[in-house]
Amino acid sequence: MARAGVTVERLTLAAAELADEVGVENVTVAALARQFGVKDASLYFHLRNAQELRVRIALLALAELADRVAGALAGRAGKDALVAFANAYRDYARAHPGRYAAMQIDLDPETAAASAGVRHAEMTRAILRGYRLAEPDQTDAVRMMHSTFHGFVSLERTGGFRHTPRATDDSWARTLDALDAVLSNWPPR
Amino acid sequence: MARAGVTVERLTLAAAELADEVGVENVTVAALARQFGVKDASLYFHLRNAQELRVRIALLALAELADRVAGALAGRAGKDALVAFANAYRDYARAHPGRYAAMQIDLDPETAAASAGVRHAEMTRAILRGYRLAEPDQTDAVRMMHSTFHGFVSLERTGGFRHTPRATDDSWARTLDALDAVLSNWPPR
DNA sequence: GTAGTAGCCTAGTCCTCCTAGGCAAGAGAC
DNA sequence: GTCTCTTGCCTAGGAGGACTAGGCTACTAC
Numbered sequence: 001m002a003r004a005g006v007t008v009e010r011l012t013l014a015a016a017e018l019a020d021e022v023g024v025e026n027v028t029v030a031a032l033a034r035q036f037g038v039k040d041a042s043l044y045f046h047l048r049n050a051q052e053l054r055v056r057i058a059l060l061a062l063a064e065l066a067d068r069v070a071g072a073l074a075g076r077a078g079k080d081a082l083v084a085f086a087n088a089y090r091d092y093a094r095a096h097p098g099r100y101a102a103m104q105i106d107l108d109p110e111t112a113a114a115s116a117g118v119r120h121a122e123m124t125r126a127i128l129r130g131y132r133l134a135e136p137d138q139t140d141a142v143r144m145m146h147s148t149f150h151g152f153v154s155l156e157r158t159g160g161f162r163h164t165p166r167a168t169d170d171s172w173a174r175t176l177d178a179l180d181a182v183l184s185n186w187p188p189r
Numbered sequence: 190m191a192r193a194g195v196t197v198e199r200l201t202l203a204a205a206e207l208a209d210e211v212g213v214e215n216v217t218v219a220a221l222a223r224q225f226g227v228k229d230a231s232l233y234f235h236l237r238n239a240q241e242l243r244v245r246i247a248l249l250a251l252a253e254l255a256d257r258v259a260g261a262l263a264g265r266a267g268k269d270a271l272v273a274f275a276n277a278y279r280d281y282a283r284a285h286p287g288r289y290a291a292m293q294i295d296l297d298p299e300t301a302a303a304s305a306g307v308r309h310a311e312m313t314r315a316i317l318r319g320y321r322l323a324e325p326d327q328t329d330a331v332r333m334m335h336s337t338f339h340g341f342v343s344l345e346r347t348g349g350f351r352h353t354p355r356a357t358d359d360s361w362a363r364t365l366d367a368l369d370a371v372l373s374n375w376p377p378r
Numbered sequence: 379g380t381a382g383t384a385g386c387c388t389a390g391t392c393c394t395c396c397t398a399g400g401c402a403a404g405a406g407a408c
Numbered sequence: 409g410t411c412t413c414t415t416g417c418c419t420a421g422g423a424g425g426a427c428t429a430g431g432c433t434a435c436t437a438c
C-alpha cells in the first residue's frame with residue numbers, strides 16, 4: 001500500500017486553495033482527505049483538529065500577504081507607498097478570498113505574536129514615517145488605515161457596494177486620496 | 190400533547206440571542222429546537238433550511254440597527270450626525286456581536302433590496318447632506334465611511350487592535366475626526 | 379360533530395468531526 | 409540481510425448536525 005505523502009505543509013496549501021474555491025467555512029477535513037486519496041481519520045495524524053486547519057490557512061495567508069506587501073513597498077515612500085500597500089492588500093484579498101477570510105479568525109495571542117501579522121504592523125508603521133507622526137497619533141493612524149483597507153475590501157467582497165453603479169476602483173482611488181490627505185494633516189481638526 | 194407555540198419570529202429572536210452568546214457559526218437548528226423543547230425536525234415546518242435562519246438573523250439585525258441609527262440621527266446634522274451614526278453603529282456591533290456578524294453574510298440581491306439595508310444607505314447619504322457632496326463624490330464618500338466603520342468595528346471585535354495598549358475609544362474618536370475633516374474637504378487633494 | 383389543516387412527532391439517511399486500536403512500509407541498528 | 413521500531417496509513421465506530429418522509433393529534437371552521 002503506497003503512502004500518500006501527506007505533510008502539514010501540503011495539507012495547508014491544499015486547504016488554502018480549497019478555501020479560495022469554496023469558502024473557508026466549507027473547508028472540511030473530509031474533503032481534504034478525499035483530495036489526497038486518504039481517509040479522513042488519517043489526517044488527524046498530521047492535524048489536531050479541524051480548527052487547526054483554519055488557523056494554518058490564516059497563518060499562510062498572513063505570511064503570503066506580508067511578502068507581497070513588502071515587495072510592493074520596496075523603494076517607495078509617502079503616498080506612493082500608501083497606495084502600493086493598499087493595492088497589494090486589496091489585490092491579494094480579491095485573488096484569494098478564502099485565504100483572506102481565514103485571516104479574520106481570531107488567533108490566540110501567542111499564535112498571533114508568532115505570525116506574520118507583526119510584519120504587517122511594522123510595514124504599516126513604516127509607511128507612516130513618510131507622514132512624520134509620533135505616538136499616540138501613529139497608533140490611531142495605523143488603526144484608521146487598517147480599518148479602511150479591511151472595511152473596503154470586505155464590503156466589496158460581500159457585495160456591499162453592488163447596489164450603486166459607480167465603479168469600485170474609482171471609489172477605492174478616492175478613498176486612498178482621502179487617506180493620504182488626512183494623514184498629511186494629522187491630527188485632524 | 191401541548192403545542193410549543195413556535196413561530197418564525199420567535200425562532201429568529203431566539204436565534205439572534207443565541208448568535209450573540211455563542212457566535213453565528215454555532216447557531217444550529219438542533220440547539221434552537223432544544224431551547225423550544227421540540228425536536229429539530231419540527232423546525233423545518235417553519236424554516237426551509239439552516240441558512241434561512243442565518244438570513245433571518247441578518248435581516249433582524251439590519252432592521253434593529255437601522256432603528257437605532259435613525260434614533261441617534263434625529264435632530265442632528267454635520268459632524269454631530271456623523272458621530273452619532275458612527276457610535277450607534279459601533280455600540281450595536283459591540284452589544285450584539287453575533288447579530289453583527291450575521292449581517293455580513295451576503296444576501297441575494299432581492300432579499301437585500303427588501304431589507305433594512307436600504308435604510309442604512311439612505312441615512313448615510315443623509316449625513317452627507319451636511320457636507321454638500323454631489324455624485325459621484327457622494328458615493329465615494331459613502332463607501333469610505335461605511336468601510337471605515339465596518340473595518341474598525343470588525344477589527345476591534347476580532348482583536349486586531351489588542352497588541353497595542355492605546356485605548357480603542359481614543360483611536361475611534363480620532364478616526365471620526367479624520368473622517369469629518371476629509372468629508373469637509375471632498376474631493377481630497 | 380366532522381373535515382381539514384397546522385404543528386408536532388418518529389424514524390431514518392447522510393455527512394462531518396474525532397477517537398481507538400490495528401497493521402504494514404520503510405528507516406536505522408547491528 | 410535481518411530485526412525492530414516508528415511513521416503513516418487503515419478500519420470501526422460514536423456523537424452530533426442537516427434534512428426528508430410519513431404519521432399522528434389538536435385545534436379550527438363550518
